[in-house]
Amino acid sequence: MALQASAGRRFRAYTSKHLDELTARAGLGDDERLAIRAVATVLPFRVNSYVIDELIDWDAAPDDPIYRLTFPQADMLPAEDVARIADLLRGDAPRKEINQAANEVRARLNPHPAGQMELNLPKVGEEPMQGVQHKYHETVLFFPKQGQTCHSYCTYCFRWAQFVGEPDLKMATDEIDRLVAYLHQHPEVTSVLLTGGDPMIMGEAVLSRYVEPLLGVETLESIRIGTKSLAYWPQRFVTDPDADDTLRLFERVVESGKNLAFMAHFSHPREMEPAMVQEAVRRIRGTGAVIRTQAPLIRTINDDPAVWASMWRTHVRQGMVPYYMFVERDTGPQDYFAVPLAEAYEIFRDAYTSVSGLARTVRGPSMSATPGKVCVDGVTEINGEKVFMLHFIQARDPELVNRPFFAKYDEKAAWLFDLQPALGATRFPYEAESPGDASGLVGAAHP
Template sequence: MTLMDTAQTTSTNRGFRAFTARHLDRLTARAGLSPDERLAVRAVAEVLPFRTNNYVVDELIDWSAAPADPIYRLMFPQKDMLPEEDVDHIAGLLRRDAPRQEVQQAAHRVRMRLNPHPAGQMQLNRPVLDGHVLEGVQHKYRETVLFFPRQGQTCHAYCSYCFRWPQFVGEPGLRIAADDGGSQELVDYLLAHPEVTNVLITGGDAMIMSAAVLRQQVAPLLALEQIESIRIGTKALAFWPRKFVTDPDAGDLLALFEQVVRAGKNLAVMAHFSHPRELETPIVEEAIARIRGTGAVIRTQAPLIRSINDAAEVWESMWRKQVRLGMVPYYMFVERDTGPADYFAVPLARGYQIFRDAYAAVSGLARTVRGPSMSTTAGKVCVDGVVELAGRKVFALHLIQARNPDLVGRPFYAEYDPAAVWLSDLKPAFGDRFPLEESPDPEEPVC
């Protein structure tokens, strides 16, 4: 049975059904994994989150190619994501049916070694209002604030490489989420900071919320003249496009989008697409058309991930299809230095070559995309290429966005290292520090 045949046989099953770790054994057996391999996957899922749904399982994964299928790898834990000794230890606990608390404690110890909050995302950029630190709000850049509604702290499915995996593992100390009443605190903070013109509603996935709940977060922003743009971060177009087409509140959701546009705000749906197959079903095309029909703009982004999309032709195909569907390619990210980063990371030199080859193969309409970009503590560092300066082979870099606006657009250089996968692996080519290391103390809360 082909992937399309499978989609046709399930086309009437439009209700959302989640699959979690308790379904892993059956699903991985479908991929042909042996009992020992399935146990190892379950061990990894004790540390890192797993969640998928019937749309992904029935219409996106090519089970005839699993476990090598890229969408399968995008969704399912792999035994090599964690150190072998950690996987063996937790698998042993599961094999002997150890007490749940013992398994959880073992998983917690592994998580704490996985850099759960890269770039200090739990501590930095935390706004202060009247002496009170606002939970679930980050003043990321001078003009941009991120808002994490409490109700949006999950997703329709979890990418295996997600840099926000700590949001989903059931440890309250690792979650970023607004308190009840957070939307009013956000408004109060924005009024006190007229320099903020953009709000990004994120999570998790903002589209996991019902239209009614999302309206509660968005409507107060429409009365603020200073707000020019409202962004909504989501993977729903890839993992649950029925949200915008057949879900019971799809019409209400699109009406909310229209209301935002009528209020004179730029509404940007920041859509996460990791692979061209996520753009191939008829329902995703319909969802995209419906969103665009409201006046919203869809911008697309994803990280470069080894074994899933680390080929220029994959990105070329994605960008071409996105442009044809009326979306705007926005970012190619470098995989964040958190979770199973070593498993998914692509060296910066190779990542740049993939970006360049794909970029060179598309028209100017797709060259709105930036990358490869690292989201570091100081800001988004873009790899511009490999050049020779003063007889030295170096990486050319610049900050696309920065906490210190004076650094934006200033070129700087790092010693060439073919194995480097993150900024921390690089050394300054000229001088003893990068310009971004001279920025104001990032530990200071925004107040």
């Protein structure tokens, strides 16, 4: 298999200090480049040589989907905020003043959706473990300290707050021993997800320090790694100096009797075209790991059923398992990238109906909201009322899982909290019961 020219190159990252040069390559004028620099003072920017050289079609930039996936857009933030920061940059204002303006904008962007800094922090002893979330009954999320960056950043990233250099916004820990102690105390936890950032930014020696202790937890059935490294730096598994050692670590996980779920983020079919990616997939699967694929539905990047159908077919051909289509979360530039739920459902349905049953392992469109993962199952009419049909794929309260409920149809709604209860109900099943409301299920009081 012929691998592309960048196969043997060392990793090189480009950051906001390179933005002016790179956006000029996209044919943008001075004012627009300044506006993009202003956006990049609020939201993080990082890209690497592989993405620059192998994935972006520069002749199509700035409309190229991979360019839009990785480069800030001038209109991602409110125009008045961009203009204010652009004026500060133009006037060479002190860095402290620019940072203050950027922080004011960030504070309005819901930097930590779903209460992820406060809710379900597990404890060993009296102290909660920062950088660990016991989000669902059987699942714990772990944010390794050295994995809190990525090979490249996505413009839509809901974890953008991890990357802006503000310590109060970060979730991270290196206390793997405390996690192991917690798991021994909580045998109901059968799955640990290493997330970030991107855990695969870590070298094998560091990654092993986090993974190996988990192998001794008998009640643990699976270890998941959430990563976009296959799309943004497949060399990690093929030509990097520790690629073979990393694959041997994966083999040890599988040999221990645990499932290693490699949760790969692919946002567009082009990310899977290079031969390097296909070789990386082959090598990872050769360890016994299962690659499951997921991504959010993002306006101007993949809001087309043909794009999703193409991705899912490619995943199946390469032995990967389509897993989730997510809804863009209520954070960062959601207003810019979000697709309304009604449209998201139609895109999902059109793509889903055009692929074989092997690709229909995928679920969606799914919202990772505060009470859990809520799937939009469809739009229908009941007793003359047009409604969304919804259910919990996963929930903080296990009793809610797979229980259908209904919301009033709203063509503009883009998130769970934009919706209102339907069919005479006064609340959703995850909301606290109000005095005098005896209905336990949405829809229980329909006419």
